[in-house]
Amino acid sequence: MAEPTILGILASGRGSNLQSIIESIRSEKLPARVGVVVSDKPDANALKRAAELSLPAICVDRKQYPSQQEFEQEIIKQLQLHQIDLVVLAGFMRILSPFFVHAFANRIMNIHPSLLPAFPGKNAQEQAIRYGAKISGCTVHFVDEGMDSGPIILQQAVPVLPEDTPESLAARILEQEHQIYPQAIKFYVENKLRIEGRKVIIDQGND
Numbered sequence: 231m232a233e234p235t236i237l238g239i240l241a242s243g244r245g246s247n248l249q250s251i252i253e254s255i256r257s258e259k260l261p262a263r264v265g266v267v268v269s270d271k272p273d274a275n276a277l278k279r280a281a282e283l284s285l286p287a288i289c290v291d292r293k294q295y296p297s298q299q300e301f302e303q304e305i306i307k308q309l310q311l312h313q314i315d316l317v318v319l320a321g322f323m324r325i326l327s328p329f330f331v332h333a334f335a336n337r338i339m340n341i342h343p344s345l346l347p348a349f350p351g352k353n354a355q356e357q358a359i360r361y362g363a364k365i366s367g368c369t370v371h372f373v374d375e376g377m378d379s380g381p382i383i384l385q386q387a388v389p390v391l392p393e394d395t396p397e398s399l400a401a402r403i404l405e406q407e408h409q410i411y412p413q414a415i416k417f418y419v420e421n422k423l424r425i426e427g428r429k430v431i432i433d434q435g436n437d
């Protein structure tokens with residue numbers, strides 16, 4: 231049998247997407263393995279969740295490195311050490327430089343809580359409410375050199391309700407994030423994704 235795809239998960243905070251990916255692996259819906267969890271924040275809940283689940287977890291604290299490049303070099307080193315095939319950004323709150331993106335070209339995924347290209351960047355749910363959007367949602371995309379601008383793999387729409395607060399909308403979007411992120415990773419590990427310019431073609435052929 232082929233070796234499972236090894237994931238390197240980068241997370242700065244709560245770690246609920248990390249958790250949903252791990253649950254998909256453990257319930258054998260996602261044929262992959264987590265090689266390492268990396269956080270840039272020593273107190274990230276994602277690190278606690280990883281430790282509880284007995285996964286290798288390390289902190290690479292930006293404050294300990296004189297430059298962004300040295301910080302990213304250390305993360306790259308850790309990912310290579312753990313023989314990572316795919317880098318999964320799960321609430322990683324730092325923009326990665328072209329240096330990092332090139333090191334894992336077309337092998338970095340991110341999830342964003344809006345229907346891109348609408349509302350990139352921070353506070354996407356609040357942006358959607360302020361704008362008066364009736365529909366928002368979430369997007370899984372490959373990471374390129376821009377911010378939330380890489381080729382889109384999967385999206386899921388979520389209605390914005392008149393009474394929504396950023397928190398209530400975020401909670402409903404998060405439920406969908408937990409569905410589409412493991413699914414997008416599954417397509418990747420099954421070798422079903424092909425990038426053609428801006429488009430990601432999903433091979434829907436027979437299993």
Ligand code: GRF
Pocket residue numbers: 241243244245246247248320321322341342343404407
């Ligand atoms: C999610 O809303 C994700 O879309 C965004 O950051 C948040 C991470 O949440 N990129 P969690 O740490 O996975 O719970």
